[in-house]
Amino acid sequence: MTIDTQFVSLKKAQDTVTHRRSLDLPRKSAIAQETTSQSYRYKRIFDIIFSATVLIVCFPIYFIISILILVSSPGPIFYYQERVGKNFKSFKCIKFRTMVKNADQILDQVLAECPLRREEFENNFKLKKDPRITWIGHFLRASSLDEFPQFWNVLKGDMSIVGPRPLVPDELHMYGNKIDKVLTIKPGITGLWQVSGRNDIPYNRRILMDVYYVINNNFIFDIWIILKTITVMFFTKNNGAY
DSSP states (O other): OOHHHHHHHHHHHHHHHHHHHHTTOOOOOHHHHHHHHHHHHHHHHHHHHHHHHHHHHTHHHHHHHHHHHHHHSSSOSEEEEEEEOGGGOEEEEEEEOOBOTTHHHHHHHHHHHOHHHHHHHHHHSSOTTOTTBOHHHHHHHHHTGGGTTHHHHHHHTSOEEEOSOOBOGGGGGGGGGGHHHHTTSOOEEEOTTTTTTGGGSOHHHHHHHHHHHHHHOOHHHHHHHHHHHHHHHHOOTTSOOO
């Protein structure tokens, strides 16, 4: 069964959960809870080993990227943005800087001058043709290399390798009552959204993808997403990243 087909059954699954609660049926057994806790421990061990390996092996690439960022425009190498993680805990998400130093002021000006861009930003929290992005920033975003510093977030325990999208606070209301489900696990550097078209996907479908992953996440699913991510990084033309 394909992922698209399984999305259709997601609503039915949610209705089943609602019906189960209405009957006040017993919750997970102690064995089931222990199994879930154990799977999270294994996921954490995998996250630490994978992240540490990538940070060490790819250090020369990070060094070259850092120099190119400094050459592209004045400003710091890294960009820190507030995101919301597991159990609504906020953290600073680390990325390579892909925009000019005064990006926030430029955004305010662009949105004030163009209602269509304001609508696009309010719907997607991104602009497809963003004038703030530097020349190296376009490449980093298309290849997803701008997100590599987030492996440090994983080591710190803020994120996982695979998970739902790390949301900015202004996005939480878009998820409605689904946000409580999505924030039961850590957000990921990559995930179902990132390997399925990213910004080309309508926002309501992104939400379904996050919910779907939370419900169905397991080690095999994570490995599939990681392998798919590598493919998407090498074929940047139509991966929906900008």
